[in-house]
Amino acid sequence: MVIGSIPAWESDGETRILLCRRAIEPRYGYWTLPAGFMENGETTAEAAIRETEEEAGAHIQLHPLFSLLNVPHVQQVHMFYRARLLDLDYAAGTESLEVKLFSEAEIPWSDIAFQTVTHTLKFFFADTAKIREGGSYDFHTQDITLPQAGIKP
Amino acid sequence: MVIGSIPAWESDGETRILLCRRAIEPRYGYWTLPAGFMENGETTAEAAIRETEEEAGAHIQLHPLFSLLNVPHVQQVHMFYRARLLDLDYAAGTESLEVKLFSEAEIPWSDIAFQTVTHTLKFFFADTAKIREGGSYDFHTQDITLPQAGIKP
Numbered sequence: 001m002v003i004g005s006i007p008a009w010e011s012d013g014e015t016r017i018l019l020c021r022r023a024i025e026p027r028y029g030y031w032t033l034p035a036g037f038m039e040n041g042e043t044t045a046e047a048a049i050r051e052t053e054e055e056a057g058a059h060i061q062l063h064p065l066f067s068l069l070n071v072p073h074v075q076q077v078h079m080f081y082r083a084r085l086l087d088l089d090y091a092a093g094t095e096s097l098e099v100k101l102f103s104e105a106e107i108p109w110s111d112i113a114f115q116t117v118t119h120t121l122k123f124f125f126a127d128t129a130k131i132r133e134g135g136s137y138d139f140h141t142q143d144i145t146l147p148q149a150g151i152k153p
Numbered sequence: 154m155v156i157g158s159i160p161a162w163e164s165d166g167e168t169r170i171l172l173c174r175r176a177i178e179p180r181y182g183y184w185t186l187p188a189g190f191m192e193n194g195e196t197t198a199e200a201a202i203r204e205t206e207e208e209a210g211a212h213i214q215l216h217p218l219f220s221l222l223n224v225p226h227v228q229q230v231h232m233f234y235r236a237r238l239l240d241l242d243y244a245a246g247t248e249s250l251e252v253k254l255f256s257e258a259e260i261p262w263s264d265i266a267f268q269t270v271t272h273t274l275k276f277f278f279a280d281t282a283k284i285r286e287g288g289s290y291d292f293h294t295q296d297i298t299l300p301q302a303g304i305k306p
Contacts, residue, residue, distance in 0.1 A: 042225055139218070143196050
């Protein structure tokens with residue numbers, strides 16, 4: 001079980017998301033949301049906060065669970081919580097080359113490490129657009145059924 | 154990861170839920186929703202359908218994920234999908250003593266095997282009441298932080 005967050009920073013009416021560039025394999029050098037394997041004795045929410053602190057040095061307030069993605073060919077389930085970034089004092093952890101805020105237009109879509117992250121970001125910005133028109137965030141699920149190019153299942 | 158379903162049967166304007174009485178430890182003889190450990194290579198939805206078939210011999214149409222409950226002291230996460238029971242040809246599997254439909258008033262609350270099932274059933278019937286007044290089902294999360302009486306963590 002891989003748990004992460006979508007750390008959002010609101011300013012000037014725009015939502016920016018904190019991404020980490022991976023310093024480890026698989027997908028070294030590609031961008032991802034802060035996430036990692038759940039540890040024994042912690043809750044999914046605690047795992048999301050811990051991984052965001054470890055990988056992005058970021059302090060967040062956790063919001064509800066936003067996405068659950070099955071990746072059966074690697075026997076994983078990925079989950080992402082929405083989160084509010086509390087300050088801009090983030091810094092790359094040992095598993096990240098850099099961490100950086102991206103608006104929707106700035107997201108490096110072709111350099112995202114994992115399909116689960118791509119889907120989650122697309123769900124997130126689609127909901128953000130709906131919210132400007134009075135909607136609300138939904139909970140999203142998605143099955144990733146084919147291996148990604150470049151990743152051994 | 155423990156995945157199950159909430160198999161619902163609608164008739165005469167009432168919602169009944171299919172519960173299984175456990176033929177195995179822990180909590181032999183207590184009632185539960187059909188659920189079990191996710192297996193390698195399957196999705197959470199596939200696990201819910203398989204466990205419902207194995208434990209209750211029941212055929213369901215799966216609806217969206219309804220609840221996610223953390224049980225960190227036993228290093229588990231439980232998830233339940235809403236589901237529509239397609240027919241009444243259910244039958245106890247090898248891990249169940251009997252399977253039976255219960256309306257909200259009939260649920261044996263003091264004989265439910267696990268707190269995660271109790272919470273899920275309470276969330277479910279609360280949402281069912283809201284729906285009669287024009288509401289909709291929500292997605293629910295809950296942390297179970299204390300060991301249950303009778304269960305060794």
